[in-house]
Amino acid sequence: MRSDNRTHPAIDLFFVMASLACLIPFWLILMVSMTGQNALTRYGYSFWPAQFDFVAYRFLLHDAEPILRSFGVSILVTAIGTFACLFVTSSLAFSLSRKEFPLRRFLSLYVLVTMLFGGGLLPWYLVYTKLLHVQNTLLALIIPGLLSGFNVFVMRTFFATSIPPSVVDSAQMDGAGDFRTYFSIVLPLSLPVLATIGLFSIVGYWNDWFTSLVFINNDKLYNLQYFLYNTLMNAQYLQSIADKAHIDAATLQVQPLEELRMAMAVIAVLPVALVFPFLQKYFVRGLTIGAVKG
Amino acid sequence: MNAMNHTAPALQAAAPADRARRPLRALWKTRALLLLALPGVVLLLVNNYLPMFGVFLAFKDFNYAKGIWGSEWNGLDNFKFLFATGDIWKIIGHTVGYNVAFLVINTCLSVLLALLLNEVRGRIRSKFYQSVLILPNFISMVVVAYLVFGFLNPDLGFVNKSILEPLGREGVSWYMAPQYWPYILTIVNVWKSVGFGSIIYLATIVGIDREYYEAARIDGAGRWKQMTRITLPFLVPVIVILTLLSIGHLFNADFGLFYQVTLNAGMLKETTEVIDTYVYNALLVSGDTNLASSAGLLQSVVGFVLVVSVNLLVRRLDSDKALF
Numbered sequence: 001m002r003s004d005n006r007t008h009p010a011i012d013l014f015f016v017m018a019s020l021a022c023l024i025p026f027w028l029i030l031m032v033s034m035t036g037q038n039a040l041t042r043y044g045y046s047f048w049p050a051q052f053d054f055v056a057y058r059f060l061l062h063d064a065e066p067i068l069r070s071f072g073v074s075i076l077v078t079a080i081g082t083f084a085c086l087f088v089t090s091s092l093a094f095s096l097s098r099k100e101f102p103l104r105r106f107l108s109l110y111v112l113v114t115m116l117f118g119g120g121l122l123p124w125y126l127v128y129t130k131l132l133h134v135q136n137t138l139l140a141l142i143i144p145g146l147l148s149g150f151n152v153f154v155m156r157t158f159f160a161t162s163i164p165p166s167v168v169d170s171a172q173m174d175g176a177g178d179f180r181t182y183f184s185i186v187l188p189l190s191l192p193v194l195a196t197i198g199l200f201s202i203v204g205y206w207n208d209w210f211t212s213l214v215f216i217n218n219d220k221l222y223n224l225q226y227f228l229y230n231t232l233m234n235a236q237y238l239q240s241i242a243d244k245a246h247i248d249a250a251t252l253q254v255q256p257l258e259e260l261r262m263a264m265a266v267i268a269v270l271p272v273a274l275v276f277p278f279l280q281k282y283f284v285r286g287l288t289i290g291a292v293k294g
Numbered sequence: 295m296n297a298m299n300h301t302a303p304a305l306q307a308a309a310p311a312d313r314a315r316r317p318l319r320a321l322w323k324t325r326a327l328l329l330l331a332l333p334g335v336v337l338l339l340v341n342n343y344l345p346m347f348g349v350f351l352a353f354k355d356f357n358y359a360k361g362i363w364g365s366e367w368n369g370l371d372n373f374k375f376l377f378a379t380g381d382i383w384k385i386i387g388h389t390v391g392y393n394v395a396f397l398v399i400n401t402c403l404s405v406l407l408a409l410l411l412n413e414v415r416g417r418i419r420s421k422f423y424q425s426v427l428i429l430p431n432f433i434s435m436v437v438v439a440y441l442v443f444g445f446l447n448p449d450l451g452f453v454n455k456s457i458l459e460p461l462g463r464e465g466v467s468w469y470m471a472p473q474y475w476p477y478i479l480t481i482v483n484v485w486k487s488v489g490f491g492s493i494i495y496l497a498t499i500v501g502i503d504r505e506y507y508e509a510a511r512i513d514g515a516g517r518w519k520q521m522t523r524i525t526l527p528f529l530v531p532v533i534v535i536l537t538l539l540s541i542g543h544l545f546n547a548d549f550g551l552f553y554q555v556t557l558n559a560g561m562l563k564e565t566t567e568v569i570d571t572y573v574y575n576a577l578l579v580s581g582d583t584n585l586a587s588s589a590g591l592l593q594s595v596v597g598f599v600l601v602v603s604v605n606l607l608v609r610r611l612d613s614d615k616a617l618f
Contacts, residue, residue, distance in 0.1 A: 007415045014410060019426040022489065025441035028452060032444060044455025045444055092334030095327040102320045107331060112618055114342040117598045120590025121573050122583055123348025126362065127340060147337045178326035207434035210549065214578065225436045232440060233557060258450060265440040272432060280425045283432070284493055 026269060033057070033263035037256055056259035060267070063244050067264060069220065070227035073138070077223060078205040081142045085201045086194055088147050093155035094182050108156075115149040125214060140215035141223060145204050151197050158193040159186060192285075199282050206272070224268050231261050352591040356583045372588035382572075382589065389547050389568040392476070396483050397540050403488045405529060408495035409521055424496075427489030435550030442482060442555050469557055472565040479566065482555055483548070498532050499525055535615045538608050542601040545569060545593050569593050 024047075032045045036053035043050055060067060095101055096108055118124075134140040163186060171185050187194070212226035222230065230237045235257075242255045321328065348362070355368040376382050407427070414420040430438075445452045446468040454465030468474065506524050515523065547568035556562045558571070569589060577586035601617075609616035 005415050007419065008413060011410055011413050012419075015414065015423045018407075018489075019423060022426050022430055022485070025444065025485075028444045029440055040450065044450040045447065045452045046456050047452075088333045088337060091330040095331035098324070098327055100320075101324050101327045101331075102317060103328065103331070107335065110335065111338065114338050115617060116601050117346060118342070118594050119345030119348050120352075120587065120594050122356075122577055122587040122590055123345035123351055124341075125577065126348060126351075127344045130362070131344070132340070143337070144341060147334055147341070149338075152334065178324065178330070182330060203432055207432075207436075209434060209436050209554075225434050228440065229436045229554070232436070232443065262440070262444070265437060269433070269437055273429075276429060276432065277425060280421075280428070283428065284424065284497075 026273075029262045029265050029269075033259050033266045035259060037259070040258060053256075053259075055256050056263035059242065059256065059260055060263055066219075066222075066241050066244070067224075067227065067267065070222050070224045073141075073221060074206060074224040077138055077141045077208075078202055080138075081145055081205040082198055082201040084142065085146050085151075086198050089151045089197060090155055090187065090190065090194065091182065092147070093152050094159055094186055096152070096156045097159035098178070111149045111152050128215060135215045136218045136221060138221065141205075141208065141211045141221075144211050145201070145208060151200075155190070155193055155197065158190060162193075163189050195282055196285060199279060228265060228268055231264055349587075349591050349594065351583075352587040354587075356587060358583075372584040373592075376585055376588045376592070382592075385567050385569055385572050386545075388566070389570075390544050392479065392547065392552075392568065393540075393544050395476075395480060396487075397537065399480065399484060400488055400491055401533060401537060403484060404491035405495050405533065407488060407492035408499060408529075409525060411492060411496050412499045412525065413517065413521075424489075424493065428493060429489070430486045431490035433486070435554040438482065438486060438550075439554040439557065442478070443557070446478075469559045470561045472562045475556065475562050475565050479551060479555065483551060486551075494536070495529055495532065498529055502528050531612065535608055535612055538604050538611075539615075542604040543597070544600055545596045547571070549574065 028045060028047060031047055031049055032040070033056050034052050034054060035046075035049035036051035037055070039050040039053075092107075092111070096104055096111070098104065128140060128144075129135045132139075132143075134143065167189070168181055168185060171181050176185070207225060208223070209225035209229050212221075212223055213229070216222065216226065219230075231241065232238075238257055238261055239255075242257055242260055351362065351365075352372055353367060353369060354365045355371070356362075356365045360366075411420060411423065414423060443451070446454075448454060448465060448467045448469065451468070453468075458465050466474070468478075502525065507520055510520050510524060547570045549570040552566055552568050552571045553574065556566050558575075563571075570593075573586050573590050573593070576582045576589065605616045605618060609618070
């Protein structure tokens with residue numbers, strides 16, 4: 001009988017195949033972005049180009065403005081959004097976790113209802129465009145993702161169960177008000193839950209294209225995902241980006257649009273791929289926090 | 295006011311004027327908490343409650359020029375129009391059908407993956423597999439659309455150029471061939487979410503008391519027996535709860551999957567139109583706000599009924615996992 005401390009080879013083989021299946025699509029677009037033009041038209045996209053060429057990346061470097069700008073929008077929105085999300089979520093959750101807060105029950109219900117019923121796209125769209133008038137501003141990218149009822153309850157549970165009541169009580173007995181308690185006792189003790197919800201918020205903002213699709217039509221405010229969306233869906237937009245970056249007009253008969261498009265996708269995936277391995281364990285931890293929420 | 299519920303019985307004897315003041319005084323004492331709760335309360339008001347009150351638009355002939363209040367009421371006309379063509383039934387069918395298929399396939403594969411991950415010995419190796427398998431979950435749908443396009447681009451895509459053509463078969467115009475998309479979308483969904491889904495089950499497995507396994511080993515149970523007789527039974531309650539919770543979202547499709555990955559191609563709608571894409575296209579592409587608002591309300595109401603009933607069920611099984 002097989003020893004219990006060795007992985008069965010069939011299981012290892014299975015996971016090697018599964019891992020390859022997860023990674024191979026990324027490899028494909030990476031290779032397409034580095035394929036020479038002749039090879040591309042003759043053989044199409046392939047996992048190992050017949051001819052390497054970095055013309056697409058030279059195009060991007062030559063006039064990097066549109067993609068850099070969209071990176072900037074994404075970074076700005078993600079940074080502001082995540083900080084604001086953590087503040088709003090934790091302050092509401094803190095209030096809801098305090099037993100002496102008279103509105104605790106009412107406000108918990110108030111949060112819960114938002115998780116059960118939504119008004120639908122049209123009224124939501126009208127609130128942002130006709131009431132707040134935030135279309136074509138960065139606020140339209142930040143506000144919708146700020147607060148989720150689920151996160152509020154996850155944090156409230158954390159505050160109520162993982163912070164010893166005695167710590168809070170003794171602080172209050174020493175004369176700390178609720179503000180003091182929140183900022184200097186509860187928040188510093190809640191770094192694990194703040195880190196997890198912060199990470200998910202970062203991913204949410206970074207990957208968001210929906211709010212741009214609905215609210216943004218000024219191409220100076222395109223975030224990275226929406227920029228990519230437009231270069232994929234709209235051939236004219238891709239052409240206009242390529243035109244702006246026109247360097248080797250004399251030597252190239254055709255602009256390397258296909259490679260250019262895929263090179264942009266590669267550059268967009270790169271930061272995620274670089275950061276992800278280091279943060280992976282927090283994501284896993286976060287998922288399990290969510291799963292055992294009360 | 296809700297605060298009354300918490301006050302001591304002594305309060306009941308107090309003078310009426312005092313009784314009115316007490317809750318206010320309790321509120322005043324916790325004004326810092328009120329202030330801390332305020333930003334979140336305002337946000338939910340704007341982002342969630344105002345749109346909820348906007349559902350009455352489904353009973354109006356909405357017109358941007360006349361505005362929300364100026365538009366005429368038209369009773370159930372929007373709903374009559376919505377159901378007139380019969381398209382909506384097909385769309386509801388797609389939404390529910392895809393969700394059920396995804397639910398069944400994802401659950402089976404996630405559990406299987408978790409069971410197998412648990413058999414991987416060596417921390418580093420196991421962590422590595424986990425990292426790679428959950429990576430697709432953190433990629434935006436726009437990038438997923440690029441990845442799929444890399445395979446399915448009709449002129450240059452990998453499938454047409456490197457598989458079908460060398461086999462002497464003609465390339466397929468994938469974005470004009472609706473019959474393939476139920477399979478394509480299912481594969482994409484599996485690729486994106488199964489790895490992440492398996493982590494929840496793996497967490498449950500890791501939490502199982504080791505003594506069960508030791509006892510089983512002493513009794514001579516092999517790995518297979520341990521898996522089927524100990525691990526799987528422990529997973530069943532989690533599977534049931536998660537399945538129930540997903541049923542609450544049967545009427546909500548993953549908009550990104552159906553909009554981005556199909557490139558919103560008109561010819562694919564025959565098999566890929568779901569309520570979410572229908573509402574979006576009605577509102578922001580064709581500008582038919584009446585269809586958008588009535589279909590949206592239908593989705594909200596059915597969704598509400600599903601979520602509430604599912605939670606009542608979940609609460610009976612395991613009150614910790616229920617929303618309320």
